[in-house]
Amino acid sequence: MSYASLMVSVDLGEAARSRIRLAGHLADDFKARLIGVAAEMPAYEAAPVGPTLGSAYCLASVQESVLNDLRIAHAAFDEASAGRSRVEWRSNLDFSLEFLARQSAAADLVIVGRGDDGSPLLSVDPGDAVMRLGSPVLVVPPTVDHLDARRVAVAWKNTREAHRAVRDALPFIKRASSVVVLTVDEGAGAGDTRDVIGFLQAHDVHATAVPKDAYGASTAEALLEATSEHAADLLVSGAYGHGRLREWAFGGVTRDLLAHCPVCCLMSH
Structure with a gap:
């Protein structure tokens, strides 16, 4: 009995890299694939509504800001999971928890942060994840980057x-x-x-x-x-x-x- 697929929630908080490294070590231990997941919904309500001169530009700017956040998260995942061949990245313009819940069908275990670093962008509340996801959830404290579980x-x-x-x-x-x-x-x-x-x-x-x-x-x-x-x-x-x-x-x-x-x-x- 083992875990064949692990999924880690990636955000822009300081603890994310430690969490990804922990997930990578577990993937090595269980010979599992590792899936990084991140999502953020653009704050379209902050952009002007209606046929104004700047509305189209503002909508594009709001979306580009979120896409940049996702690129940063992807880069953090690539850096912290470097050297592993069985890795996959999934991201989208969406609410973080909703996206993670849909993706969790691909994983035996979902790894999330404890939420101690001020709810950074793209973060998932661990209580929401535990109650919503159909998968078991491993909640990782912010200072932990390795789990032997001996x-x-x-x-x-x-x-x-x-x-x-x-x-x-x-x-x-x-x-x-x-x-x-x-x-x-x-x-x-x-x-x-x-x-x-x-x-x-x-x-x-x-x-x-x-x-x-x-x-x-x-x-x-x-x-x-x-x-x-x-x-x-x-x-x-x-x-x-x-x-x-x-x-x-x-x-x-x-x-x-x-x-x-x-x-x-x-x-x-």
Whole structure:
């Protein structure tokens, strides 16, 4: 079991090159093709409307500005992914998330940034991507440019989202030297991990169950503390909520992990 095709979202932020390098290393590790994706919708509403002398020029100028942004993104992708033969570039005049969602059918795993660098041009919000895309999403912190995933932590609760996240992460999990399954006791006891441990054992993965008491901290804080204690560089988690708006309006583990997880986080919804 492996990833045959990886897709990375490219924007004009400082962290984009690190993210592309990480994606390139993963493509090498999995012998996968690497697809770079970028899109931006021209702000046509800023141009004059109607048969004015400058309207045609302004519309062309607005579009050319966006095309230049896409050329810069393409150049950044080419530079950071240099030396690899199985690479592909896709871009268009479109809304970033809508374009990425349509392209994601070509990938086993989509790699996006955490959004810490001020929502740069062409960027995709990681929460929107997790909730919208049909593919698992690897969210990369801005300072991370490499992922070995030798020590993997799984944030477990017996839900559809967590089941899917574990299955989506199997290519990483099967290669890891250490896998811990984390459950957080929020006052009602830690979750039962026997079935997921058995599932992983059936895939020749030795995993250890690690119950964690929140001790008044949030569930996300407890998960991040346990991830750090076990020196994991990849956290696998289901993304919860009936919709991203509801999840972020009322808080939640998904929101907190997206905002604060210092290591790469693979999420599935």
